[in-house]
Amino acid sequence: MKCAVFKEPYNFEIVNRDIPLAGKGQVLVKIMAAGICGSDISPYTGRDIQRRQPGIIMGHEAAGIVESVGEGVTAWKKGDRVAVNPQIYCEKCIYCRTGAYNLCDNMFLIGSSKRVFLDGAMCQYLCISDKQLLSLPGNVGYNEGAMLDPAGNAFRVVRCGGVGVGDTVAVMGCGAIGLIAIQTARIAGAGKVIAVSRSDRKLGIAGEVGADVCINSGDAASAERRIKSLTNGKGADVIIDAAGFADTYALAVKSCKKGGAVVALGYGSTHINFPLTELIFKEIRLIGSTGFAAEGEMVLEYLSKGLIKLDKIITGRFPLEDIKKGFDKLIEPGGSEIKVIINPN
Numbered sequence: 001m002k003c004a005v006f007k008e009p010y011n012f013e014i015v016n017r018d019i020p021l022a023g024k025g026q027v028l029v030k031i032m033a034a035g036i037c038g039s040d041i042s043p044y045t046g047r048d049i050q051r052r053q054p055g056i057i058m059g060h061e062a063a064g065i066v067e068s069v070g071e072g073v074t075a076w077k078k079g080d081r082v083a084v085n086p087q088i089y090c091e092k093c094i095y096c097r098t099g100a101y102n103l104c105d106n107m108f109l110i111g112s113s114k115r116v117f118l119d120g121a122m123c124q125y126l127c128i129s130d131k132q133l134l135s136l137p138g139n140v141g142y143n144e145g146a147m148l149d150p151a152g153n154a155f156r157v158v159r160c161g162g163v164g165v166g167d168t169v170a171v172m173g174c175g176a177i178g179l180i181a182i183q184t185a186r187i188a189g190a191g192k193v194i195a196v197s198r199s200d201r202k203l204g205i206a207g208e209v210g211a212d213v214c215i216n217s218g219d220a221a222s223a224e225r226r227i228k229s230l231t232n233g234k235g236a237d238v239i240i241d242a243a244g245f246a247d248t249y250a251l252a253v254k255s256c257k258k259g260g261a262v263v264a265l266g267y268g269s270t271h272i273n274f275p276l277t278e279l280i281f282k283e284i285r286l287i288g289s290t291g292f293a294a295e296g297e298m299v300l301e302y303l304s305k306g307l308i309k310l311d312k313i314i315t316g317r318f319p320l321e322d323i324k325k326g327f328d329k330l331i332e333p334g335g336s337e338i339k340v341i342i343n344p345n
């Protein structure tokens, strides 16, 4: 099978390897689609290289067809269409045992070398534990199925924020997760959804996927005034930060209403300065959100019902041989890609 091995920044090598054998409790999946995540792009450019060390096969956003099953697997059979949950969880820790497997004490990710060096899905076949698969509804394509992980994150961040009927929700950052969170906030009952980004092109897509108001945050003070004026001077009920920079978190707490919630999902760096007094004296709830648990099944159900639209978000598709083109498209200055999917088969 063909595999795209990450050799060094800006370079992949397409190599031939034996198709792995599904061991006990494992399923061999023929990979039809694998998305490129922002967390893959930084190491590609040489940043955060410990997350994707050279020699690794990247890819944690994947969907495909069951090719064969190992001993003891009864839930899946050859030909089943599946989406991959890339968060390998242990089933033993207290969080797994209480259903919060996105918080698993022993979690690691496929296509990552952060905790454990584990190859991912930028190759033709992937062997994975049977518990990591979700059934892909018949009317959901593989490219859409590969969006399980970013969409799961988007669903969770909206649920963590407790978005309710009539709320005004501002989403900072219009990458794939932000653009799905805009749609999810609407499903949750938001009365007004405000998209905030520095990119007018991304704001254009935000409008197409359902944002009521799109604000360019190039001028942060005027963005704050805009959000306040849209909410009778109060500020938004819930702010979702899917960008993750000091200025977006500052804008988030400044434009959140008193007693409102700021949900933190994005992180451009591990430590961020933001105006703490805004948080304290406005009694803002600051909430973290990571990965997804029960949201996985929800995403597939909502995709199947056509309630989440990904056609404007999946902007590029490339065969495995052209993986470098896909990555290069994503880092092009002023480039137009949001989500690029690699199709290995």
Ligand SMILES: [Zn+2]
Pocket: 037, 038, 039, 060, 061, 149, 150
């Ligand atoms: Zn990802």
Ligand SMILES: [Zn+2]
Pocket: 089, 090, 091, 092, 093, 094, 095, 096, 097, 101, 103, 104, 105, 106, 107
């Ligand atoms: Zn666990």
